[in-house]
Amino acid sequence: MLAPPARPESTTAHGTHGNHPSMTTxxxxxxxxxxxxxxxxxxxxxxxxxxxxxxxxxxxxxxxxxxxxxxxxxxxxxxxxxxxxxxxxxxxxxxxxxxxxxxxxxxxxxxxxxxxxxxxxxxxxxxxxxxxxxxxxxxxxxxxxxxxxxxxxxxxxxxxxxxxxxxxxxxxxxxxxxxxxxxxxxxxxxxxxxxxxxxxxxxxxxxxxxQQTQSHAPPIKPLTQEELFAMRRDVAGLYLDPKLHSYIVDLVQATRQPKRYDRDLGRWCRFGASPRASIALARCARARAWLDGDTFVTPQHIQSVAPEILRHRILLTFEAEAEGVTTDAFVNRLLTLVAIP
Structure with missing residues (x-):
């Protein structure tokens, strides 16, 4: 587990906290x-x-x-x-x-x-x-x-x-x-x-x-924009180990040079994902970790969001379409081939 390095406890305007950087939950x-x-x-x-x-x-x-x-x-x-x-x-x-x-x-x-x-x-x-x-x-x-x-x-x-x-x-x-x-x-x-x-x-x-028998839906207190922006700040501050930066880049680079990992993958992909995919992987992995209640990002968080980030950024070849290969199948196979730190 690529956990954040230990830090001494510090006191802020919000109170005392240690290794848990998030103020929202x-x-x-x-x-x-x-x-x-x-x-x-x-x-x-x-x-x-x-x-x-x-x-x-x-x-x-x-x-x-x-x-x-x-x-x-x-x-x-x-x-x-x-x-x-x-x-x-x-x-x-x-x-x-x-x-x-x-x-x-x-x-x-x-x-x-x-x-x-x-x-x-x-x-x-x-x-x-x-x-x-x-x-x-x-x-x-x-x-x-x-x-x-x-x-x-x-x-x-x-x-x-x-x-x-x-x-x-x-x-x-x-x-x-x-x-x-x-x-x-x-x-x-x-x-x-x-x-x-x-x-x-x-x-x-x-x-x-x-719903047909109920005259009105039960009321809900909406989440305020200030509360949402506070959550976004905490998500952006969630710890992401530098080794996982390399893992994210390796995944995106693999979509551009798939033949380095597998001959079939090289036949199936015409164009890979842009650097915007790397940014999206880091941001969404942090959000996934925050939703799971974790205080740092793991490779599993990255892998869980990778299909939804990469599936619309990869263009397959006509050969792949003829063989019934989908972008999800391409990404899932790539996830098994790129080494996890």
Whole structure:
């Protein structure tokens, strides 16, 4: 175990503490998790992915067939947080101004006034994001990448708390398009939502019956933005051993030079992950460790988040697709080959 080096106890304005650097605890986020779990059955990995992205100040891409509660889960997360929430349905006729807003001419003032669009909300649900044209994707990319939007010659900053949760149907569905690689790279993680088990689907029917008979959902006290930012600071300060920095870089480098580890992996991969994947692995591994109640990051934390960080950043060859190889299979095999410190 790569534990942090021992330190003498120190006293701060918060009190006395030793090797435990965190002032916040996962229990403070438990009401958010419970509220989401009360709205959907199962899908625990998906819920964890939303919380990891929330703590890591990143954006989440969610892929799954229609009807798997993707939108319901995102709405439940928004209900649990203090801030503005907006859902926008992406369609082929969507315009960039439908996202960023537009300048409106005020005749009484004799000047143009900017009217903000949905991107100025704290949480944005981009439903079926892969149905929109390229110009709309470009507008969304600037917001995700630069935390700002540009209209004409003016640039407007977005709120400090800004998170995009985008859902997409598999590209095999009619009327969908591949997202640009530059935009995919801006999503911190990609979660894949699968069909529920038989027992879970029975519970879904029971939950639906309960919701039909209840006039109002039970109230929840939302997590404040100050509380969330405090959690993010503690997550960012979680100990990550320098040897694990090397392990993270080795994993990402292996996606670019897979033939050094395995001949088949070399045949299957066209392009590997960018350095942004290394940053994402470190940030999300810290968040995963914090959620688990640990005070330092282990290789297991890195491995647990690696598939969701790498699956949308790796481009497979046509040969791999012909052999039925998926990016998840590629990543899982790579995790068994790259040496753990």
């Amino acid at each position: 996962p229990s403070e986020l438990q009401p958010v998790r419970d509220h989401i779990a009360s709205r959907i059955i199962g899908q625990q990995p998906f819920i964890d992915s939303m919380l990891v992205c929330l703590l890591s100040d990143g954006h989440l891409l969610v892929e799954g067939m229609p009807g798997l509660a993707k939108t319901t889960a995102v709405k439940a997360l928004a209900e649990s947080l203090e801030g503005d929430f907006h859902r926008i349905q992406f369609t082929p006729d969507l315009l960039p101004s439908d996202l960023i807003g537009t300048d409106i001419y005020r005749h009484e003032k004799g000047e143009f006034e900017f009217r903000q669009g949905p991107l100025f909300h704290n949480l944005l649900l981009a439903d079926e994001v892969n149905r929109a044209p390229a110009k709309v994707q470009s507008a969304l990319l600037e917001a995700m990448a630069e935390h700002q939007i540009t209209v004409g010659q003016r640039t407007y900053p977005l709120p400090k708390l800004f998170m995009v949760l985008a859902t997409q149907n598999p590209v095999e569905q009619e009327g969908t398009y591949h997202l640009p690689e530059a935009q995919l790279d801006r999503f911190l993680m990609q979660a894949v939502v699968t069909y529920p088990t038989r027992d879970e689907e029975i519970k879904i029917l029971e939950l639906d019956s309960q």
